[in-house]
Amino acid sequence: GVFxxxxxxxxxxxxxxxxxxxxHSDMVKVILxxxxxxxxxxxxxxLSGRRDEVKRAMWIDCGIHxxxxxxxxxxxxxxxxxxxxxxxxxxxxxxxxxMDVYILTxxxxxxxxxxxxxxxxxxxxxxxxKDSDCLGADLNRNFDANWCxxxxxxxxxxxxxCGQFPESELETQAVARFLRSHKDTVKLYLSIHSYSQMLLFxxxxxxxEIPNHNELFEVVKEASAKIRRYYRNNYKYGPGAKTIYLAxxxxxxxxxxxxxxxxxxxxxxxxxxxxxxxxxxxxPQACNEALLATKVTALHVIKKL
Ligand code: 0X9
Ligand code: ZN
Numbered sequence: 001g002v003f004x005x006x007x008x009x010x011x012x013x014x015x016x017x018x019x020x021x022x023x024h025s026d027m028v029k030v031i032l033x034x035x036x037x038x039x040x041x042x043x044x045x046x047l048s049g050r051r052d053e054v055k056r057a058m059w060i061d062c063g064i065h066x067x068x069x070x071x072x073x074x075x076x077x078x079x080x081x082x083x084x085x086x087x088x089x090x091x092x093x094x095x096x097x098x099m100d101v102y103i104l105t106x107x108x109x110x111x112x113x114x115x116x117x118x119x120x121x122x123x124x125x126x127x128x129x130k131d132s133d134c135l136g137a138d139l140n141r142n143f144d145a146n147w148c149x150x151x152x153x154x155x156x157x158x159x160x161x162c163g164q165f166p167e168s169e170l171e172t173q174a175v176a177r178f179l180r181s182h183k184d185t186v187k188l189y190l191s192i193h194s195y196s197q198m199l200l201f202x203x204x205x206x207x208x209e210i211p212n213h214n215e216l217f218e219v220v221k222e223a224s225a226k227i228r229r230y231y232r233n234n235y236k237y238g239p240g241a242k243t244i245y246l247a248x249x250x251x252x253x254x255x256x257x258x259x260x261x262x263x264x265x266x267x268x269x270x271x272x273x274x275x276x277x278x279x280x281x282x283x284p285q286a287c288n289e290a291l292l293a294t295k296v297t298a299l300h301v302i303k304k305l
Contacts (some may be wrong), residue, residue: 009116219279
């Protein structure tokens with residue numbers, strides 16, 4: 001419906017989480033995994049299908065970076081699609097019957113709120129920094145993966161500030177703790193960003209090639225080819241450091257090192273015409289492209305389990 005073709009305020013999103021749980025209590029649970037520096041709750045939606053065997057899980061986070069509004073819009077789009085088409089569409093049915101899906105719709109609620117009220121181009125969270133009047137750390141530089149080496153900044157006033165130490169930020173801690181405690185079941189990690197249209201996998205924190213490079217390369221290559229075929233749009237793909245840039249401390253590299261061997265960052269539309277200010281009329285196609293890539297990666301993991 002038209003609801004999913006708009007961007008939503010943080011208040012709307014909290015309301016939507018609660019409503020989704022109430023309307024689909026058979027398939028949806030809400031888990032509080034922590035809170036932000038400004039004390040906003042971090043809720044994860046857990047979607048599950050048929051619950052007979054012991055199931056694996058996948059994780060999707062959106063809204064690490066505040067200004068990337070298409071990202072939370074995708075998490076909402078995915079949830080709507082999964083609930084509407086479970087037992088209708090064979091692929092989403094297969095996915096939900098084999099994996100629980102954990103969805104963190106807005107990992108950085110304080111930053112997201114700030115982009116709605118004050119500064120549309122804000123990227124970081126809104127935590128206080130020691131010995132500086134500048135606020136915020138880049139949550140995608142704050143994970144423990146070659147933390148704060150080349151590609152991150154140690155200056156609290158910079159948009160890629162790595163934070164005081166690895167996992168110094170409450171939002172990072174909440175996600176890292178949750179994934180550490182679910183690392184035996186979570187087989188696929190997806191982090192949704194914008195913009196630049198890329199399907200990335202580790203490493204971004206170094207130029208080292210991961211052991212299953214070829215396998216992940218083939219997966220994103222297939223996803224990119226499908227997006228081109230179905231939506232006539234081009235997505236680059238490859239390891240982060242070589243494909244976009246060296247950027248340490250990211251969630252995907254950290255999750256990979258934790259043992260989640262299928263770990264990806266998707267950079268959604270566009271390629272710079274509108275950038276972070278992607279008009280709402282682009283939401284359906286941008287989200288359908290990412291949904292297609294999500295299905296390709298999830299079905300690959302299921303095939304491999
Ligand atoms: O720089 C980033 O964090 C991501 N690009 S963005 O424009 N959305 O900020 C890319 C993340 C790739 N993965 C890692 N750097 N680990
Ligand atoms: Zn981002």
